[in-house]
Amino acid sequence: xxxxxxxRISPQQFDSALQSFASVVGKDWVMSSDADRDAYSDVYAxxxxxxxxAAAAVAPANVDEVRAIVRLANEHKTPLWPVxxxxxxxxxxxxxxxxxxxxxxxxxxxxxxxxxPKLAYTVVEPGVGFFDLHDEIARxxxxxxxxxxxxxxxxxxxxxxxxxxxxxxxGLHARxxxxxxxxxxxxxxLRTGMGAMANNPxxxxxxxxxxxxxDLAFSQSNLGIVTKAGVWLQPAPETSLSLTWDIPNExxxxxxxxxxxxxxxxxxIDQNVFIPSWLGKIVVxxxxxxxxxxxxxxxxxxxxxxxxxxxxxxxxxxIRLYGDEAVNKAKAEVIKSAFKxxxxxxxxxxxxxxxxxxxxxxxAMGTPTAVPLQMSDWVGGRGAHMGFSPVVPATSxxxxxxxxxxxxxxxxxxxxxxxxxxxxxxFANNVNMLMYDRDNATQVDNIKHLxxxxxxxxxxxGYGEYRTHLGWMDRxxxxxxxxxxxxxxxxxxxKDALDPNGIIAPGKQGVWPAAYRGQKKExxx
Ligand code: ADP
Numbered sequence: 001x002x003x004x005x006x007x008r009i010s011p012q013q014f015d016s017a018l019q020s021f022a023s024v025v026g027k028d029w030v031m032s033s034d035a036d037r038d039a040y041s042d043v044y045a046x047x048x049x050x051x052x053x054a055a056a057a058v059a060p061a062n063v064d065e066v067r068a069i070v071r072l073a074n075e076h077k078t079p080l081w082p083v084x085x086x087x088x089x090x091x092x093x094x095x096x097x098x099x100x101x102x103x104x105x106x107x108x109x110x111x112x113x114x115x116x117p118k119l120a121y122t123v124v125e126p127g128v129g130f131f132d133l134h135d136e137i138a139r140x141x142x143x144x145x146x147x148x149x150x151x152x153x154x155x156x157x158x159x160x161x162x163x164x165x166x167x168x169x170x171g172l173h174a175r176x177x178x179x180x181x182x183x184x185x186x187x188x189x190l191r192t193g194m195g196a197m198a199n200n201p202x203x204x205x206x207x208x209x210x211x212x213x214x215d216l217a218f219s220q221s222n223l224g225i226v227t228k229a230g231v232w233l234q235p236a237p238e239t240s241l242s243l244t245w246d247i248p249n250e251x252x253x254x255x256x257x258x259x260x261x262x263x264x265x266x267x268x269i270d271q272n273v274f275i276p277s278w279l280g281k282i283v284v285x286x287x288x289x290x291x292x293x294x295x296x297x298x299x300x301x302x303x304x305x306x307x308x309x310x311x312x313x314x315x316x317x318x319i320r321l322y323g324d325e326a327v328n329k330a331k332a333e334v335i336k337s338a339f340k341x342x343x344x345x346x347x348x349x350x351x352x353x354x355x356x357x358x359x360x361x362x363x364a365m366g367t368p369t370a371v372p373l374q375m376s377d378w379v380g381g382r383g384a385h386m387g388f389s390p391v392v393p394a395t396s397x398x399x400x401x402x403x404x405x406x407x408x409x410x411x412x413x414x415x416x417x418x419x420x421x422x423x424x425x426x427f428a429n430n431v432n433m434l435m436y437d438r439d440n441a442t443q444v445d446n447i448k449h450l451x452x453x454x455x456x457x458x459x460x461x462g463y464g465e466y467r468t469h470l471g472w473m474d475r476x477x478x479x480x481x482x483x484x485x486x487x488x489x490x491x492x493x494x495k496d497a498l499d500p501n502g503i504i505a506p507g508k509q510g511v512w513p514a515a516y517r518g519q520k521k522e523x524x525x
Contacts (some may be wrong), residue, residue: 001037004053006079006100007519014055017076021058021102023365024068025319031345032056040086040103041472042095044384046375046451047444051094051523052470054081057103063183063227070105070225071187073503080104081227081505084158086125089151090386091162092470094470097507097520104225107155113304117142120235121178121204125228126157130368145366147171152368157229161219163168163467165422165429167364169234169322170422171272173217176232179203182224185499187263190214191421192222204230206223216513219468222505222513223498236346237322238354240333240365243347245339246313250277253421254396255316255342260317260423261394263338268331271320272424278303279314279418283375283435285310297414320364378416381437381520386447388432388454389462394423399430402463406432409457413450429466447525455479471525 005014007071023028032055040057041049041228058080070265073080076156081101086094094103103450110127115136122133137144147166149159160173165333170176179193190196191216195203207215218224247256256275263269282291292298293304298306307314319335321328352365362370376383388406392398399421410417410432418433432454436447451472455465459479468476481489491511495502502513512520 001034001041001049001053003032003034003037003055004050004099005055005078006085007516008100008143009077009100013076014078016054017072017078017102018058018074018104020076021069024364025058025060029059029061029191030056031058036511040105042093044089044093044386045095045177045217045440046092046386046447046469046471046525047441049095050091051099053099054094054095054101054103057094057105058190059105059108061108061437063181063189065111066104066106066109066183066225066227067189070183070185070503071344074186074289074501077501077503077515078102079503079506080225082106082126084161085129085153087154088158089153090191090384090469090490095164097469097470097473097505097523098516099522101506102262106227107414108223109227112136114262115140115142115144117144117235118203121230122156123179123204123228124156126155126226128157129153131156134366135438136408137233142344145170145236146154146368147173147234147366148175148363148368149173150363150372151370153370153373156231157226160229160231161221162396163220165272165368165424167274167422167451168320168366169270169272170232170366171422172233174216174284177215177219177229178205178207179230180218180226180227180234181217185501185504196403218486220451220509222495222508222511225504228426234267234322234366236354237292238323239325239328240320240322240352241319241328241348242254242320242352242364243332243335244316244318244350245345246311247275247315247317247343248313250314250403251400254400256315256317257394257399257421257423257428258396259321259338261426263335263347263395264423264425268334269319272422273317273319274363274420276309276420277418278307278314278365279416279433280420281312281316281377282306282310283418284371287304287380288378291382297416299337299412318364330338374431375418375435378435379440379443382439383435383440385433385435386451386469387467388451388456388458389467390430390432391427392430392463394426394428399462401461402430402458405457405461406430408448410455413446414451415450417444429468430455436512452525471523473507474510474520474524476492478517
């Protein structure tokens, strides 16, 4: 990828910024060749990666180097885009929102600083991946389980900071964060929560501050660079029981939601319950051409045939219980009789007991895997995916409304329909996976139009997305329009106060610092 400079920076000024970075990290850790820029591009970009080009990347080894780089970035007016492992696939990967930003790659800071089985937490640096933590827990034989997202390639912190979701009782990953260390935009160093007092041992245990609580202000945020954080983990349960039902019809999702959500809200079900539609099972079995050889979206009759052939329901619900065996048995009876009111079939049941090996691929048991990424190969070519992910109240009325609305828009664009709902409590998170071949211009164009239509129509109905790809960050922020977009106005005032040069992640989530507000339309889809 060719060099795109940051706004208002000459090639000479940019060179001297990179030289100053090299004086901190060593020249091997400043990466600015065409191949380096490719390595930090959006490998799933809908269309060309040139829409969100990084100018270079710099990889500090510790917090002092991060602070030094941030100070130099201010001096040289060179914006930074922090990433942990940069595997935010479907949302932009390592690529920056604003063209010409320098990726601040925190992957070298990959220490697990604490792992406490008694109080069930860890303290990690941003470069610690899910697989790293999983291995360390196994190495120490610690009685702890993690919560992992569908794609376990990334980092524990990057995913939590980006509001990633998993399928265990600890599945709202940002909620597990407790006590952050943050480099602020002008280079100062802040510790949140009890960590605001030097050497306070409750730093990663008490989730609030004395005074306003700031931890989540650094998630999906451009107010600072998180250099370490406490993350709560699940104590390994004595047993775990999973109950799986194949749910025959599309409209059955209505009773499923009205059955599961109250049990979740009441605390009888602890985990985030993931309910994928049939395509979630098929995408890992092969490419679409193995199941449907026309370019048009798969029709209803073929879907029905496939469900029969593969003995699948339209939806699959797996509820997993954790803890004491007798308690799990009792909970299972309550859940089974609630399902029995709507469905005759008994669930498939499977017990795990301490000492048993964990199945290699069970997300609800916190085992990291990258197998779900297989879905990117569905359309063939240089396959990729994006997720359209609105949040709706966890009732049948809202869920059915959302399902019908997105299904119609996706059908109108002649794209295969792959929805899932995750019941995380009082809300359901509706992820609609859209797969495309990056080299097929017609397909990419269609997906972009579809994405715009989904955002606009869903917002018209009153719902918003929880996370989005770089190209739509502004459009989604626009939909949070209460009182003349009071939220964005507030975010921007804070941004300008903390980051007068607009150095950290300009445009992240649609929040632009004054210095770069003019760049807003670039790269927007
Ligand atoms: P992963 O490590 O899972 O691959 P990324 O590194 O792609 O995740 O991070 C996802 C997003 O979260 C980034 O684009 C960035 O906006 C934000 N982020 C990640 N790490 C940090 C951090 N240490 N401080 C601030 N923001 C971060």
